Amino acid sequence: MSTAPTDDLALGDDLRAFVDASPSPGHAAAEITRRLRTAGFTELAEADAWHVAPGDARFVQRGASVVAVRVGSAPVAEAGLRIVGAHTDSPTFKVRPRWDVRQAGYRLVGVEPYGGLLAHTWLDRELTVAGRLALRGGGSTLVRLPGAPLRLPSLAIHLDRSVRDGLTLDPQRQLVPVWSRDVGGVGGDGRAGEPGLLAALADAAGVDADAVTGHDLVLADTQPAGRAGADGSWIAAPRLDDLACCHSGLHALVAATGAAHTAVLVCNDHEEVGSGSATGARGSFLEDVLGRLVAATGDTDAQALPRAFARSRLVSADMGHAVHPTQYERHEPSHRPVLGGGPVLKLNANQAYATDAVSGGWFTERCAEAGVPVQHFVTRADLPCGSTIGPLTATRLGISTVDVGAPMLAMHSCRELASAEDVPLMVRALTACLS
Numbered sequence: 001m002s003t004a005p006t007d008d009l010a011l012g013d014d015l016r017a018f019v020d021a022s023p024s025p026g027h028a029a030a031e032i033t034r035r036l037r038t039a040g041f042t043e044l045a046e047a048d049a050w051h052v053a054p055g056d057a058r059f060v061q062r063g064a065s066v067v068a069v070r071v072g073s074a075p076v077a078e079a080g081l082r083i084v085g086a087h088t089d090s091p092t093f094k095v096r097p098r099w100d101v102r103q104a105g106y107r108l109v110g111v112e113p114y115g116g117l118l119a120h121t122w123l124d125r126e127l128t129v130a131g132r133l134a135l136r137g138g139g140s141t142l143v144r145l146p147g148a149p150l151r152l153p154s155l156a157i158h159l160d161r162s163v164r165d166g167l168t169l170d171p172q173r174q175l176v177p178v179w180s181r182d183v184g185g186v187g188g189d190g191r192a193g194e195p196g197l198l199a200a201l202a203d204a205a206g207v208d209a210d211a212v213t214g215h216d217l218v219l220a221d222t223q224p225a226g227r228a229g230a231d232g233s234w235i236a237a238p239r240l241d242d243l244a245c246c247h248s249g250l251h252a253l254v255a256a257t258g259a260a261h262t263a264v265l266v267c268n269d270h271e272e273v274g275s276g277s278a279t280g281a282r283g284s285f286l287e288d289v290l291g292r293l294v295a296a297t298g299d300t301d302a303q304a305l306p307r308a309f310a311r312s313r314l315v316s317a318d319m320g321h322a323v324h325p326t327q328y329e330r331h332e333p334s335h336r337p338v339l340g341g342g343p344v345l346k347l348n349a350n351q352a353y354a355t356d357a358v359s360g361g362w363f364t365e366r367c368a369e370a371g372v373p374v375q376h377f378v379t380r381a382d383l384p385c386g387s388t389i390g391p392l393t394a395t396r397l398g399i400s401t402v403d404v405g406a407p408m409l410a411m412h413s414c415r416e417l418a419s420a421e422d423v424p425l426m427v428r429a430l431t432a433c434l435s
Contacts, residue, residue: 011424011427018031023128024220025089026216027130028239035250054297060289062278064088065088065269069263070256070262070263070434074260076261077305077308078307080308081263081313082435083265083312084249085286085390087281089114090239091412092117093218095109095110097214107178107179109150115272122221124153125152125414126221127177128147128148144204144220145200147222177219179197227420228417235419236416238415244423256434266285275392315401315402316354316401320377321337321408322339322407330380335377337407339408343404344376352385352386352391354391354403355404363429370429372428
């Protein structure tokens with residue numbers, strides 16, 4: 001029987017449901033927009049003229065990225081913006097255009113690594129394919145194959161005794177998931193009665209295989225997110241980095257009502273590969289939406305947007321490293337966040353994180369107001385540091401930015417670990433930042 005607080009587990013279970021509904025960035029964006037619609041937000045299409053009024057709750061989707069806004073009661077140039085940023089993508093494998101690989105009597109699916117994944121954690125897991133199919137005529141549809149059609153089998157120790165000295169995997173040769181036994185067939189997708197990946201995807205999507213003109217597909221673990229730990233308060237799930245912060249930011253935006261300033265949630269795609277795309281943090285999406293938002297609320301002054309940015313705050317919310325229970329020496333001794341200890345404030349002297357004295361102090365004050373504890377993380381001086389959308393967005397927009405996240409273990413594993421106790425703490429912290 002769990003002894004964790006009921007509200008902690010309820011939000012933790014909601015996060016698990018959110019992750020299960022989001023096997024790909026496209027599915028994550030669809031789940032975010034579904035929840036936004038349920039909360040009363042309506043869509044703005046980029047191709048349409050916008051008309052926005054104070055109090056409106058709107059969202060815009062570009063690819064697998066979403067920007068949602070709750071328009072404040074005061075002009076944006078006068079009251080500024082409060083922004084939470086996260087990302088919809090996670091390290092995985094992407095399916096290649098010519099996926100059909102046949103060797104050694106098997107049929108495999110050609111893939112390549114996406115982002116800095118821990119490849120060995122994907123071995124011997126039941127996997128599927130999920131993502132978007134492009135259709136003839138310019139349309140598209142999301143798809144997820146049922147069951148567990150793929151697997152990356154490890155090699156038995158009897159065939160490679162050197163594995164005891166450490167496992168090194170060649171992504172080109174050894175990280176190619178098996179689909180089925182190769183029983184022959186013609187063409188890139190097999191013969192009738194022996195469907196290949198394309199035919200299976202088309203069938204799952206309810207479309208004609210001949211109508212599929214392209215795809216953006218990833219591998220996904222099929223095991224549902226679950227409770228773990230002695231009291232059931234831990235969350236064992238894929239893609240917590242960074243769906244957990246998308247989830248917390250979404251709850252915070254829905255709760256942040258009645259402010260003079262405008263509250264914004266941006267969930268970008270492609271963070272794990274550098275954010276350099278039309279939907280990534282290096283691209284124009286957020287700036288486009290905010291510029292049009294200012295103009296649509298009636299302020300057409302050329303100085304309105306820079307004035308709004310000067311009065312704004314951005315919280316870059318990306319999962320943080322909890323201290324490892326057996327390899328704690330990898331952490332800076334005075335900065336060791338723990339699971340269940342609350343949001344992690346990230347700092348880096350070389351600007352891998354955007355936090356500075358002012359933005360960090362502002363976030364700490366908001367957490368104090370919400371009764372939320374704050375932990376701190378800095379990387380050891382002799383180790384490299386990862387980064388987030390924070391420095392990229394701050395560089396592009398010039399907005400005061402703080403980098404934060406919820407603590408977790410096994411980041412970039414096929415299956416990661418966090419605490420349900422941190423979910424309501426992150427929601428309260430981000431709500432305080434947006435309110």
